[in-house]
Amino acid sequence: MMAAVQPLESLPAPGQRQSFGRNHIAMDIDIETRAPRASHEMTIRGGLQQGDARTVVIMYGPGQEQIVAVFAEVLGKPYRLKGGIRDVTRDDQDWVIGVSAESAKAEIASRNRGLVVTINAHCTTLGMPPDIYLSAQTDYEWLYTEASFFRRDLTRFVSHTLGQLSHHETLMAKPRTYFISTTFPDVHAALPNIDILTVGSDAVEIRVDLLKEPLGNGRFSEIPSLSYVGEQLMLLRQRTELPIIFTTRCTKENGRFPMDNPDLFYEYLYRAIQWGVEYIDVELWLPETIRRRLYEQRGSSRIMSAFHDFSGTFKWPSQRAESIFLQSRRYADIVKMIAIINDHNENFELEYFRSKIKAEYPDSPPLSAVNMGETGQFSRTLNKVFTPITHPLLPIIAAPGQMSAAEINQALALVGQLPKKNIYGITSPSMRSAIPQAPFYEKCFNELGLPHHFAVVERQPKGLASIETWCNQRNFGGAYLNPAMSLTNLATSKGFFASLNNGNGPVLSEAARLIGMVDTIVVRPATSSSSASTPSSPPRQQNGDSVGAISSTQSGLPPNTSLVFDNASWKGILSTLTRDLAPSAYFGCAAVVLASSADDAASALFALKALKVGKVYTVGFKTPPAFAKDLLIEPFNSLESIQRARTVNANGTESIRAGAGSPFVVVSALGPEKSNLVGMLVRLFGSPPRGEAGAGRENSRRVFLDLADGSGHGPRKGDPGLIAEQCGFAAYGAADVTAFTTVETLRLLVGQNVPYSFVRLASGRQFF
Ligand SMILES: O=C1C[C@@](O)(C(=O)O)C[C@@H](O)[C@@H]1O
Structure with a gap:
């Protein structure tokens, strides 16, 4: 008989073990903190922070003082209006202070930066651009529209700029990340399809250099003005919850931003930091002084250093490639290196470069590196950090050889890197009347080009036999449990679950352990250091387990695989x-x-x-x-x-x-x-x-x-x-x-980001 999970008050410290398996009276569960992959704990400890403790001063335009109350409400603080920034004292520490833009102008440059953090809140209906001097001097600037007010956008802006929520850490803990390079001359064109465009993306790139600001008479400005860019960015942010990458690609690197004045790049990129953009693309050719300044002034934004080589002579196995990496990493949170190649073998050279960098500079920022052109497409399927992707609905691709998320997944599936799995929605008889989720999951898999099969199955009211049978297959790809099951219940296993991990039982995420409820079963290959699971049934054929026809004699999980019991609902x-x-x-x-x-x-x-x-x-x-x-x-x-x-x-x-x-x-x-x-x-x-x-x-x-x-x-x-x-x-x-x-379940089960808005859209209102 399997030992029950220990009562929660005697929880072991992370890394210690808790009873579950069948080897001992009190057998152990590997606690996820030992595992290398993304865990919710990153989000708890890294994602949410106390943030900037300075007094927030909101500068508002004529007749716009009501915006101060909205900021205060979003931040959960009281507010009051004051005559000037100089009137802010230590007693205002937990307040949001409103100061009119007019009064703030005179004192903003001499403010006590240790005491206050300033946000210039500008309503675009008052006219664009905002006061140029205030924009340049303020810590942050938030542009908003009155007609359609997006509270969600404001929340995300302050959570990010004041350092309360960090996307970066959570994203970097994900096994693979993608960003979509939008190439619209005008963001308006993207908005109707933004939900579908961003399926599979972890971030959205706005190619500022590709924006075309109309000047009338069919003419466009050579480069879009800051004012136009600000409005375009505002529009995009109002419609997507994804982090944004702000790119001013230069003419030499397949972009349109002129290179004769590097200060222009600083002006735009620094403004993007003030606008609270999550990622700023900073090209490596820019003078070091500019790169350093942007890095030092980046606040909560993250710098993506960018290097492109279109010469066709770039060589990954070269001193130059390595020194470009070393130069890039000095002022970067992510290093991006992209080159045109001539021969398929150069993709392997890039892979060698990638692993060499990882081995020799383990503490460096993550490397995102791909090759361009058709020949380089192979490397786009292998890169794991912020792979740039396109989408069939975009007007043009941002770089030669770019692929969509679906194409990358299909390519991976073809070469055996993304094998077809059976993924289950495990329900109980009490959920029989619920609206079926299968069509929604199928839609997502289809959109993402994933080869997996999804099926909703109903567990027996008692016992774990049916669940264990579904999980104990070679092609098992994970499951959600709706309703969730308690750990105490799952711990009654005498069979497959208890046998995992050499009898130690499944891995538990810290969330599942503390909450005591499991709603997601994630499959993942064990690291070399942790013990492999021991399938309770002998391995059998590689492919072809058909859903619903699984008997106990079929193959179990591959030997290097473990199951993680997790909780997504928190x-x-x-x-x-x-x-x-x-x-x-x-x-x-x-x-x-x-x-x-x-x-x-x-x-x-x-x-x-x-x-x-x-x-x-x-x-x-x-x-x-x-x-x-x-x-x-x-x-x-x-x-x-x-x-x-x-x-x-x-x-x-x-x-x-x-x-x-x-x-x-x-x-x-x-x-x-x-x-x-x-x-x-x-x-x-x-x-x-x-x-x-x-x-x-x-x-x-x-x-x-x-x-x-x-x-x-x-x-x-x-x-x-x-x-x-x-x-x-x-x-x-x-x-x-x-x-x-x-959203979280899909991230856990298939590692892909499907935005909230798409979930709401694709599943239909009546579904929820
Ligand atoms: O840096 C990159 C990568 C890219 O050049 C590509 O090769 O996919 C596309 C650009 O939009 C992006 O800024």
């Missing part, structure tokens, strides 16, 4: 909560979680922990001790305790930071049959009680997240989401979380 919750609010809006605040069991509550607790909330009030479940360790938990066990939390008076922002204010976020995992209770609590916590004005957050709409699946039920009587909105909450539902969770 990430879906985190992404939903941070869609319209920066992480700082949650730091230290109080939350309420309602659920009928700890299992139902755990993903939300994990997300709230990642957001560093100060205190969690609980209703309906006992908090697992593992959470109680890092979070201040208080169960609501009487009406008095609720009343106390409601009226708790946060004296100033300090106490809010310690979770002492009345709850700012309410998450409910209670089913529709408990709507009344949820509605009642939401009403109670809706309007900020009198006397809380001192806390300064009276401008903030509180947040309500309903995890109960309302799909297919139509508008519910007493729908807590509706009540929440009436009570002044910003309400989110299961549909948002499901879509964001699907």
Whole structure:
């Protein structure tokens, strides 16, 4: 009989082992922190940070002071307007300060940079460009439109510029990353198709040099003005959640930016940093002083050093190639090297160069290197860091030989590098009435050119036999579990799962371990240092396992493969909560979680922990001790305790930071049959009680997240989401979380990024 998972309070430190397998009384699970690949922990520890602690000063245009309140709300801080930047003192530390652009002008150059960080918020309807002097002097600049206001864009801008959310670390931990090189003369043309264009991309490149600014009479300016570029960038950012790469490619390297004045490059690239662009492409030929300055001034943006050689004489096995790499890495977060080659063998030379660089300079920034032209296409299938891709819907390809994500995947599949796998959606009888997900996954695989087969299968209500059979196949490619299964349940395995990893059981991600619920099973080759899994059935044929016809006699996983039990839904919750609010809006605040069991509550607790909330009030479940360790938990066990939390008076922002204010976020995992209770609590916590004005957050709409699946039920009587909105909450539902969770599931299962907007679009509204 298999030992149960240890109670969570006795969680081992990362790297230690926890019971699961069948070798010992208390057998072990490899904890993901030992694994080299991307893990959610990167996102918790690396992705979310406290960020810039300086006072944020928003400079606003005539009649635009309301934008200060919006910034404050997104950041979760109180705000006030002041006459000038000089009036900001240490006492304003936790406030957002608004200063009119007019007044700020006189003092911006002499501001105390250690005390304030300035953002020039300019509404483009007031005219473009913004005040040239302010633009040049400010730390950051945010351009917005009033007619269609994109709160999501603002959230992402401040989360990034103030260093609260880092895409780079998360992306660099991914096994493969791609960026789409858009080549539109006008971004408007891209917008209708942006969701489909970006499937498979981790970032979007805007080729600034290819933008064509109309001057009237059919003429275009030689290079697009900063004003035009700013608006184009704003448009793109409003429509895609992906990080952006800002490129001013020069004439010598297949671009249109003139090379006679390097300062022009500095001007545009530095402005891109001010605009909060995530990646700035800096060409290596630029004077070192410019490259150094941009690197030093890059703030939260990351520098992609770029070198292209179109001469046809470039040689990867040369001293020159190595010295170009060394020169590039000095001022780079990613080094990009791209060359025209003449012979297919030069692709192998590039691979040798890649591995040599990795071995000899292990601490260098990641290398993104490909060859151009048809001959070089092979290298585009092998490069793993930010491979530039195109899409059939683009007007032109950005460089000779560029391929689409689908073409790359198809090529990899053809040469055995991306073998066809069976991927499952494992449901339970209780989910029988749910809308089928298979068509959506098939659409994604099709769009991405993935060879995999997807099938929704239903597990038996009891036991693990069916799940183990699906997972125990040579061609098993991973699965999601909907509903999720508890680790305790999975730990009852006496068969295949228990046999993995020489009897130590599957690898557990830290999220799955702490949450105690598994919703994703990821297949991955073991590293040489960790032990290989031991299939419980003998290996058999290489290909051809057909879904639904798997017997226990069929082949098990290949010997160098392990299974990772993971949890994607906490990430879906985190992404939903941070869609319209920066992480700082949650730091230290109080939350309420309602659920009928700890299992139902755990993903939300994990997300709230990642957001560093100060205190969690609980209703309906006992908090697992593992959470109680890092979070201040208080169960609501009487009406008095609720009343106390409601009226708790946060004296100033300090106490809010310690979770002492009345709850700012309410998450409910209670089913529709408990709507009344949820509605009642939401009403109670809706309007900020009198006397809380001192806390300064009276401008903030509180947040309500309903995890109960309302799909297919139509508008519910007493729908807590509706009540929440009436009570002044910003309400989110299961549909948002499901879509964001699907994004994460696809990343985990097939390593590809399918943007949230595409998930919503392709799966149809009624699906969620
Ligand atoms: O640097 C690169 C790579 C690229 O030149 C290519 O070869 O695909 C395409 C460019 O748009 C991009 O900036």
